Amino acid sequence: MKVLIEGYYYDPAVLEREQVTDGLIEYHRRPSDGFVCYNYVGHVYSPMLKDYIFFLPKVVLEEKGTEGVDYDRVFGEKPEDIICVSDKAGKMNATQRGFVCELAVWVYRALMIYRETHPDQNILLERNIAQIGNRRQRLSDTLLDIILELIRFNRENQDYVLFVLKSIHSGYNKINWRKTIAHSPAIVQDGVPVYLRPVNKKKQVNFDEELFIIYFSILNYISSHYGFRVNINMGFELITGSKFRHYLDGYGRVRMRQIRYKYFSDKALRLWELCYAFFDKSHAVNVRDDQKEYLLAQNFNIVFEAIIDELVGSKDIPSGLKEQKDGKRVDHMYTFADLVYPGAMQKQTQKEIYYIGDSKYYKIGSTVGDESVYKQYTYARNVIQWNLDLFLSGDEAKKQKDNPKKIWLRDEVTEGYNIIPNFFISAFVDKKLSFENDNLRKRETVFNARQFENRLFDRDTLIITHYDVNFLYVLSLYARNNAFSKASWKVQVRELFRKNIQDELNSNYSFYAITPRESVNAEQFMQQNFQQLLGKVYTPYGETGSQEYYSVALDNGERFANENERTLSLLAPYFYMEKCPVGTNPESVLPKVEQQAKGVVVPESLLTLHYVQRYLKDNFLIGCYKDEAQLNWIMGANDKGTNLYNVRIFTKGLKRAGTMKRSQLEQGGIKFVILYRLGEDFKNEYRVFHVHHHAVMSEERMRQALYPNPQGNYFCFVFDEEVSISPDVNLAKILTECRLDTDTDYQEGAPVVFKGEELLRYQTR
Numbered sequence: 001m002k003v004l005i006e007g008y009y010y011d012p013a014v015l016e017r018e019q020v021t022d023g024l025i026e027y028h029r030r031p032s033d034g035f036v037c038y039n040y041v042g043h044v045y046s047p048m049l050k051d052y053i054f055f056l057p058k059v060v061l062e063e064k065g066t067e068g069v070d071y072d073r074v075f076g077e078k079p080e081d082i083i084c085v086s087d088k089a090g091k092m093n094a095t096q097r098g099f100v101c102e103l104a105v106w107v108y109r110a111l112m113i114y115r116e117t118h119p120d121q122n123i124l125l126e127r128n129i130a131q132i133g134n135r136r137q138r139l140s141d142t143l144l145d146i147i148l149e150l151i152r153f154n155r156e157n158q159d160y161v162l163f164v165l166k167s168i169h170s171g172y173n174k175i176n177w178r179k180t181i182a183h184s185p186a187i188v189q190d191g192v193p194v195y196l197r198p199v200n201k202k203k204q205v206n207f208d209e210e211l212f213i214i215y216f217s218i219l220n221y222i223s224s225h226y227g228f229r230v231n232i233n234m235g236f237e238l239i240t241g242s243k244f245r246h247y248l249d250g251y252g253r254v255r256m257r258q259i260r261y262k263y264f265s266d267k268a269l270r271l272w273e274l275c276y277a278f279f280d281k282s283h284a285v286n287v288r289d290d291q292k293e294y295l296l297a298q299n300f301n302i303v304f305e306a307i308i309d310e311l312v313g314s315k316d317i318p319s320g321l322k323e324q325k326d327g328k329r330v331d332h333m334y335t336f337a338d339l340v341y342p343g344a345m346q347k348q349t350q351k352e353i354y355y356i357g358d359s360k361y362y363k364i365g366s367t368v369g370d371e372s373v374y375k376q377y378t379y380a381r382n383v384i385q386w387n388l389d390l391f392l393s394g395d396e397a398k399k400q401k402d403n404p405k406k407i408w409l410r411d412e413v414t415e416g417y418n419i420i421p422n423f424f425i426s427a428f429v430d431k432k433l434s435f436e437n438d439n440l441r442k443r444e445t446v447f448n449a450r451q452f453e454n455r456l457f458d459r460d461t462l463i464i465t466h467y468d469v470n471f472l473y474v475l476s477l478y479a480r481n482n483a484f485s486k487a488s489w490k491v492q493v494r495e496l497f498r499k500n501i502q503d504e505l506n507s508n509y510s511f512y513a514i515t516p517r518e519s520v521n522a523e524q525f526m527q528q529n530f531q532q533l534l535g536k537v538y539t540p541y542g543e544t545g546s547q548e549y550y551s552v553a554l555d556n557g558e559r560f561a562n563e564n565e566r567t568l569s570l571l572a573p574y575f576y577m578e579k580c581p582v583g584t585n586p587e588s589v590l591p592k593v594e595q596q597a598k599g600v601v602v603p604e605s606l607l608t609l610h611y612v613q614r615y616l617k618d619n620f621l622i623g624c625y626k627d628e629a630q631l632n633w634i635m636g637a638n639d640k641g642t643n644l645y646n647v648r649i650f651t652k653g654l655k656r657a658g659t660m661k662r663s664q665l666e667q668g669g670i671k672f673v674i675l676y677r678l679g680e681d682f683k684n685e686y687r688v689f690h691v692h693h694h695a696v697m698s699e700e701r702m703r704q705a706l707y708p709n710p711q712g713n714y715f716c717f718v719f720d721e722e723v724s725i726s727p728d729v730n731l732a733k734i735l736t737e738c739r740l741d742t743d744t745d746y747q748e749g750a751p752v753v754f755k756g757e758e759l760l761r762y763q764t765r
Contacts, residue, residue: 001051001052001053001054001084001085001100001101001142002018002020002049002051002052002053002054002083002084002085003053003054003056003082003083003084003085003100004020004038004053004054004055004056004079004083005038005055005056005058005060005061005074005079006038006039006040006041006055006056006057006058006300007037007038007039007058008037008038008058008061008072008079009033009035009036009037010035010036010037010079010080011035011036011080012034012035012036014080014083015036015083018083018084019049020049020053020083027040027044027296038055039298039299040055040125040296040297040298040300041055041056041057041107041111041296041297041300041303042054042055042107042108042111042125042294042295042296042297043055043104043107043108043142043144043294043295043296044293044294044296045293045294052142052145054085054100054103054104054107054142055296056074056100056103057107057300057304057361057471058300058361058362058363059304059361059362059363059364059427059428059429059471060074060364060429060471061073061074061079061363061364062074062363062364062365063362063363063364063365063366072363075091075092075096077091077092082096085097085100085101095433096433098281099433101142101143101144101281102143102435103472104142104143104144105143105144105147105226106226106435106472106475106476106479107475108144108295109226109227109228109479109480109481110303110307110475110478110479111124111295111297111303112479113227113478113479113481114297114303114306117306117310118306121302123297123298123299123302123303124295124296124297124298125294125295125296125297125298126294126295126296127293127294127295143278143281146274146277146278146281147222147226147228147278149274150215150218150219150222150274150275150278151219151222151228151230153270153271153274154215154219154230154231154232155231157267158233160267161212164212164268165209165212175198175199176199179199180195180197180198180199181195183199184196184197184198184199185197209236210259211259211263211268211271211272211275212236213236213237213238213239214239214247214252214255214256214275215271215274215275216232216236216238217238217239217240217244217247218275218278219232220232220238220240221240221244221248225480226479226480227479227480227481227482247279248279252275252278252279253276253279253280256272256275256276256279257276259272260272260276300361301361304359304361304427305331305359305361307474307475307478308331308332308357308359308425308469308474309331309332309359310478310486311474311477311478311486311489311490311493312332312334312357312425312490312493312494313331313332313333313334313357314333314334314335317333317334318401318402318403319402320386320402321333321354321383321386324379324382324386325382325386326378326382328375328378328379328382330356330357330358330379331357331358331359332356332357332358332359332425333354333355333356333357334354334355334494335352335353335354335355335405335407336352336353336355336494336497336498337351337352337353337498338351338352338353338418338540339353339419339421339498339501339502339505339582339583340418340419340511340538340540340541340551340582340583341540341541341583342583342584342585342586351407351540352405352407353407353409353418353419353420353421354383354387354407354420354421355420355421355422355423355494355497356376356379356380356383356420356421356422356423357422357423357424357425358372358375358376358379358423358424358425359424359425359426360372360424360425360426361426361427362426362427364427364428364429365428366426367445368424368426368445368447368466372424373447373464376422376424376447376464377422377449377462377464379422380420380422380462381459381460381462383409383420384409384417384420384459387403387407387408387409387410388409388410390402390403391408391410394701396704409459410459411538411539412640412641412642413522413523413526413539413641414457414526414533414534414537414538414539414550415530415534416457416458416534416535416536416537416538416539417457417458417459417461417538418457418538418540419456419457419463419505420462421465421497421498421501422462422463422464422465423464423465423466423467423497423501424464424465424466424467425466425467425468425469426466426467426468426469427468427469427470427471427474428468428469428470428471429470429471429472430470430472430473433472434470434472434473435472435473435475435476436473436476437470437473438469438470438473438474438489438492438493439469439470439473440467440468440469440470440493440496441467441468441469442465442466442467442500443465443466443467443468445466446463446464446465446466446504447463447464447466448461448462448463448464449461449462450462452535453555453560454535454536454554454555454557454560454563454564455534455535455536456505456509456535456536456553456555457535457536457537457538457551457553458534458535461535463501463504463505465497465500465501465504467497467500469493477489502581502582502583505553505582506581506582507556508555508556509553509554509555509556510553510554510556510564510579511551511552511553511554511579511580511581511582512551512552512554512568512577512578512579512580513541513549513550513551513552513577513578513579513580513584513586513589513590514537514549514550514551514552514571514575514576514577514590515547515548515549515550515575515576515586515590515591515593516548516574516575516576516593517573517574517575517576517593518593519603520574520575520603520606521606521722522548522550522574522575523635523636523641523643524606524721524722525574525606527720527721527722528606528607528608528721529570532566532567532570533567533570536552536553536554536567537550537551537552538550538551538553539551541586547592547593549586549587549590550575551580551582551586552567552571552577554567554568574606576590576591576593578590604724607722607723607724608690608721608723608724609723609724609725609726610672610688610690610723610724610725610726611725611726612725612726612727612729612756612759612760612763613756613760614756615671615672615756616755616756616757616760617755617756617757618669618670618671618672618755618756619668619669619670619671619753619754619755619756620670620671620672620673620674620753620754620755620756620759621647621668621670621672621673621674621717621751621752621753622673622674622676622731622734622735622751622752622753622754623645623647623673623674623675623751624675624676624677624678624681624749624751625675625676625677625678626677626678626749627677629708631675631677633706633707633708634675637706638705638706638707639704639705639706640705642718642719643689643718643719643720643722644716644717644718644719645673645675645689645716645717645719646697646702646707646714646715646716646717647659647660647665647714647715647716647717647751648660648711648712648714648715649661649662649665649696649712649713649714649715650662651712651713654711654712656711656712657747657749657750658747658749658750658751660715660751662696662715664753665694665715666694666715668753670691670694670717670753671690671691672688672689672690672691672723672725673688673689673691673717673719674686674687674688674729674731675687675688675689676731678748678749681731681732681735682732683732684730684731684732685731686731687722688722688723688724688725689717689719689721689722689723690719690720690721690722690723691717691718691719691720692718692719692720693718694715694716694717694718695716695718696713696714696715696716697713697714697716698713699711699712699713702714727760727763727764728763728764729759729762729763729764730762730763730764731762733762734752734754734762735752738752
C-alpha cells in the first residue's frame with residue numbers, strides 16, 4: 001500500500017521513484033512551483049500500479065516549526081520517506097503500518113456515514129470496491145479490503161452457512177439406545193421399561209462449526225468496534241470481550257493455523273482465508289481486479305466540520321442564528337448551561353446561553369488567522385442582534401417559537417449583556433496513535449475583542465478560546481455511529497468547554513455576588529449610577545422570592561485597581577457583597593435579606609435632584625395610584641420589569657373615568673410624572689419620576705403586562721429613574737383647586753397637567 005498526504009507538495013521525482021505518479025495522474029494538480037499536490041482523503045486502487053493508495057488527512061502533518069523542525073512531518077519523518085507502507089525496510093515501523101491500515105477503515109466508515117447523512121452534497125467521488133468473483137483477482141493486504149470481504153461473504157453465502165449447520169446438527173437429538181440400556185437404570189411400569197436418563201448421541205468436536213463461531217465473532221467485533229452494519233442470524237455463542245481480545249493479540253492466528261487442514265470445499269477454504277487474514281493483517285487475500293476502485297472526499301474540511309457538528313452541535317437551532325442574515329454561516333451552535341448561573345438556586349430552572357463554535361481543519365500546531373478570528377466575532381454580534389430583534393419585536397408568538405428556552409442576552413435593569421461562549425476547535429493526532437483517547441485540550445491562546453475596557457458584561461466584549469481534540473477519537477466515534485456513545489461524549493465535551501471558559505474568566509476577572517441591603521431599591525440605585533456600573537454589573541441569577549442577586553465582574557489588571565476600588569466603594573454601603581466566581585451559587589456566600597417591596601420609598605439621599613425653574617415651559621403630569629399592588633406594578637412588577645405609569649386614552653363610545661386625549665398626551669412634552677396615593681393627597685406625600693419615553697399599549701398588551709382588568713387602550717410613560725424636585729410643591733392645594741374649578745369638570749383621581757412655571761405658584765415655603 002502507498003500513502004500520500006492530503007495537500008502536501010510532493011516533488012514529482014520522488015513520486016516517480018516510488019512509482020506513484022502514473023496511476024494517479026488524473027487526481028493530482030501542479031502548483032506554479034512545479035510540485036504535485038493531491039487534495040483528497042480516502043483510498044484508490046489503481047490497476048496500473050496494482051496497488052492500493054491511501055490519502056491521509058492533512059491533520060496528521062505536524063506544521064513546520066513545531067519542536068524547531070523546519071519541515072512538515074508524519075510520525076516524525078518527512079512524508080516523502082513513508083510513501084510505501086509495505087516496505088518493511090522503510091522508516092515506518094510495524095505499529096505505524098498497522099495504524100495506517102486501521103485509519104483507512106475509519107476514514108472509509110466516516111465517508112460512508114457522511115454520504116448517508118448528507119445525500120445532497122457532492123464532495124465524494126466513488127466507484128464500487130472489489131467483489132469476489134471468478135474473474136481476474138488481485139492480492140490485498142489492507143484491513144479495509146479484508147473487512148469488506150468478510151461482510152460481503154456473510155451477505156452472499158447465507159444458504160451455504162445454513163446447509164452446513166443443518167448437516168452438522170442432524171441426528172444430535174436421537175437417543176443412543178445401546179448406551180442408554182447399558183448405563184441408565186430403568187423403572188418397569190405396566191411391564192414396560194421407562195428410562196429416566198436417556199443418553200443422546202454425543203456431540204463431537206466439529207471444525208466447521210468452530211470456523212463459523214470464529215467468523216461470526218469477527219463480524220460481531222467489526223459491527224461493535226467499527227460500526228459496520230452486519231446481520232448475524234445464527235444462534236452461536238460468540239467469542240466476545242477479553243476472550244476475543246486474546247484472539248486479536250495473536251491466539252486467533254495460532255488457532256486458525258491449527259484448524260487449517262480440516263477444510264476441503266472452496267467456500268470453507270475461502271472463509272478460513274478471510275478469517276486468518278483478519279487476525280494476521282498481512283496475509284494476502286484475493287479480491288477482484290477488473291476496474292479502478294475509489295472512495296475520495298474532495299474537501300475533507302467539510303467532512304471534518306460535519307463530524308464536529310454531529311458530536312458537539314445541535315440541530316434544533318432557530319432560523320437566523322446558524323444561517324445568518326448577512327450570508328455568514330456558523331459551523332457549530334448549541335444551547336447549554338449559562339456560564340455565570342450555578343443552576344442550583346431555589347425555585348429556579350437551569351438557565352442556558354448560546355455557544356458558538358468554529359471547526360478548523362489545519363495541520364497539527366497551525367495557528368488561527370486574523371480573518372477567522374474576526375469572522376467569529378461577527379458571528380457573536382449577529383447572534384446578539386438576532387436576540388435583541390426578537391426581544392424588542394413585541395411578537396409573543398414568535399418569541400415562544402424561536403426562543404422557547406427564554407434566552408435573553410440583555411438585562412433591562414443593568415443594561416448589561418450576558419457572556420456568549422465562543423470557541424475554535426481544531427484537531428491533532430494522539431502521540432500513541434490511540435483511537436480510544438479523546439484527549440481534549442485547551443490552547444493557551446485566547447482572543448479578546450472589546451470597545452470599553454473593564455466591562456465584561458458589554459455587548460462588544462467578546463472572548464474566544466481554542467481547543468484541540470484527538471482527530472482519531474472523533475473520527476472513530478462518528479464512524480461507529482452509535483447514538484448513545486455520541487450523546488454521552490456530547491454532554492461531556494460541553495461540560496468541559498463550559499468549565500474551561502469559566503476558569504479563563506475566573507483567572508482574569510474578580511467576580512462578586514451582591515444583594516441589596518434592607519433599605520435599598522436596587523433598580524433605582526442601578527439607574528442612578530448607570531455610567532459607573534455599565535458593563536460591570538449583570539443579573540444572571542434572577543430573584544429567589546423577594547431577594548435580588550447581581551454579579552459584578554472587575555478586570556484583574558493592575559491598571560484597573562483604582563477604578564475597581566471606586567466601584568466596590570460605591571456598592572458597599574448599599575449592597576451585601578462577597579467574592580463569588582462564575583458558576584457559584586450566590587446563596588452560599590450572601591446572607592438572606594428580607595428586602596423591601598418594589599414600591600418602597602427610596603432614601604432621599606439617593607435621588608437625583610431637579611430644579612423646577614429649569615423646566616418652566618415643560619409639563620408635569622400629576623397622577624395617582626389606588627393601592628400598593630398598583631404601585632408595585634408601576635415599579636416593575638410587570639412582564640418587562642420596567643418602571644412605567646399608564647393613563648387611560650379617551651375612546652369614543654367607551655365610558656371610562658379619568659381619560660385623556662392621546663393628542664394631548666403626545667404633544668404635551670411631559671418630562672416628569674408626580675404620583676400620589678388615591679385619597680391621601682391631604683398628606684402632601686408624593687413621588688416624582690423622570691420620563692424616558694412613552695408608548696401606546698392595547699388592552700391585550702396590558703393584559704400580557706400583568707395589569708389587572710385592563711379596558712381599552714392606554715398611554716404609558718416609561719420612567720428611567722425616580723427623582724426629587726425643588727422646590728417642594730403643595731400637592732393638596734393643587735388638587736383642592738382642581739376640585740373647586742367648575743370649568744374643568746375634574747374627576748377624583750384623574751390626571752392633570754401643569755407647566756413648570758405653574759407649579760412654582762404652589763411651592764411650599
